[in-house]
Amino acid sequence: MQRIALLPVALGQSPPDPELINLAMQDKLHQQYRQTLIPGLEEIVQSMSPSTQEGLLGVCLSGAGPTILALATSHFDEIAERIIARFRKENIDCQWKILEPAEGTRVSKTSDVARPATPNFTGVVAVVAALVTVAAAQSACDLVGSQTSIESYKRFQPAYTSEQTEYWSTACGDLKPSCILMPTTTQEVSAIVSILAASNETFAVKSGGHNPNNYFASVDGGPLISTKNLDQIIFDPATKTVRVGPGNRWDEVSKALDGSGYSVVGGRIGNVGVGGYMLGAGLSFMSTEYGWAANSVLEYELVLANASIVHVTEHNHPDLFIALKGGG
Numbered sequence: 070m071q072r073i074a075l076l077p078v079a080l081g082q083s084p085p086d087p088e089l090i091n092l093a094m095q096d097k098l099h100q101q102y103r104q105t106l107i108p109g110l111e112e113i114v115q116s117m118s119p120s121t122q123e124g125l126l127g128v129c130l131s132g133a134g135p136t137i138l139a140l141a142t143s144h145f146d147e148i149a150e151r152i153i154a155r156f157r158k159e160n161i162d163c164q165w166k167i168l169e170p171a172e173g174t175r176v177s178k179t180s181d182v183a184r185p186a187t188p189n190f191t192g193v194v195a196v197v198a199a200l201v202t203v204a205a206a207q208s209a210c211d212l213v214g215s216q217t218s219i220e221s222y223k224r225f226q227p228a229y230t231s232e233q234t235e236y237w238s239t240a241c242g243d244l245k246p247s248c249i250l251m252p253t254t255t256q257e258v259s260a261i262v263s264i265l266a267a268s269n270e271t272f273a274v275k276s277g278g279h280n281p282n283n284y285f286a287s288v289d290g291g292p293l294i295s296t297k298n299l300d301q302i303i304f305d306p307a308t309k310t311v312r313v314g315p316g317n318r319w320d321e322v323s324k325a326l327d328g329s330g331y332s333v334v335g336g337r338i339g340n341v342g343v344g345g346y347m348l349g350a351g352l353s354f355m356s357t358e359y360g361w362a363a364n365s366v367l368e369y370e371l372v373l374a375n376a377s378i379v380h381v382t383e384h385n386h387p388d389l390f391i392a393l394k395g396g397g
């Protein structure tokens with residue numbers, strides 16, 4: 070209602086008042102709710118206004134399908150690219166085009182109502198609509214959600230926030246993945262990898278999150294695979310070996326082995342994760358006696374880029390075995 074009432078008034082003014090048009094397009098009744106339907110739109114509407122973007126009059130979600138309508142008088146490419154770049158972060162592909170005002174829809178003012186003379190166009194006719202069509206791309210997150218029952222969390226869900234902020238470096242915790250996938254089995258990891266193999270999205274794998282570098286175990290905009298639920302610790306006293314999932318931290322492994330008479334060549338701080346530490350070779354307090362942690366590994370369970378699952382030992386895949394010993 071607000072848009073219906075205010076927008077024609079705002080557009081009818083000469084010269085047009087950009088702030089009034091922008092206000093009219095906000096439509097506090099509907100847009101507020103509709104903005105949340107398309108990821109990124111809320112930020113676009115809040116950050117783009119006539120005062121922050123030259124040429125722009127206003128932007129909103131159009132009623133006709135997934136279309137973003139931007140009214141502008143100039144800088145069309147810049148405006149469209151800014152909107153598209155924001156959607157790209159959400160893995161949403163867009164196309165855009167300029168809509169010329171249709172013949173007969175021009176707002177005009179006659180200088181004399183009684184004597185319709187040559188139309189004296191107001192400044193509003195210069196307003197051209199930039200249209201951005203949002204092609205709801207099937208992101209890896211969407212595909213995992215629709216094709217599998219793998220645990221998956223999106224922004225604003227408590228489990229997402231808890232995992233996304235759980236990094237040793239707060240800079241890594243500032244990056245926002247498009248979703249966090251939490252497989253519980255190797256088969257689920259394989260299902261995720263097969264979906265990722267068919268996409269070009271950037272993703273990351275996280276174990277304990279102790280690596281301090283951005284984008285190593287953290288990602289902005291793509292899916293994050295958290296290994297947190299791959300947390301088995303199975304000790305076999307007969308073979309004196311322990312099978313450890315990459316979602317564990319070293320204090321959890323030590324705790325599980327308490328009383329067994331055995332220990333592991335684990336991290337010097339209990340909070341370091343198993344996955345990154347083992348792939349980086351691993352320097353332990355016991356390294357002077359047993360060498361790198363990776364020296365004690367007998368077998369890796371590995372999901373290859375083609376989604377197949379292999380058990381890697383020094384005998385069946387010697388090259389891979391060597392590469393994994395510190396190859397991360």
Ligand SMILES: Cc1cc2nc3c(=O)[nH]c(=O)nc-3n(C[C@H](O)[C@H](O)[C@H](O)COP(=O)(O)OP(=O)(O)OC[C@H]3O[C@@H](n4cnc5c(N)ncnc54)[C@H](O)[C@@H]3O)c2cc1C
Pocket residue numbers: 237273274275276277278279280281285286296315336337338340341342343344345346348349350351352353397
């Ligand atoms: C306070 C602190 C203390 C430390 N102490 C030690 C120490 O005593 N000894 C030592 O050797 N190092 C130590 N480190 C370094 C640490 O081992 C590395 O940063 C290691 O990468 C952290 O492991 P993580 O699993 O927590 O890492 P993450 O940050 O989760 O991952 C690190 C890298 O490994 C990859 N990765 C993790 N799991 C998997 C997986 N399952 N499959 C594929 N890729 C995976 C990630 O994608 C990322 O690239 C320490 C670091 C800090 C900050």
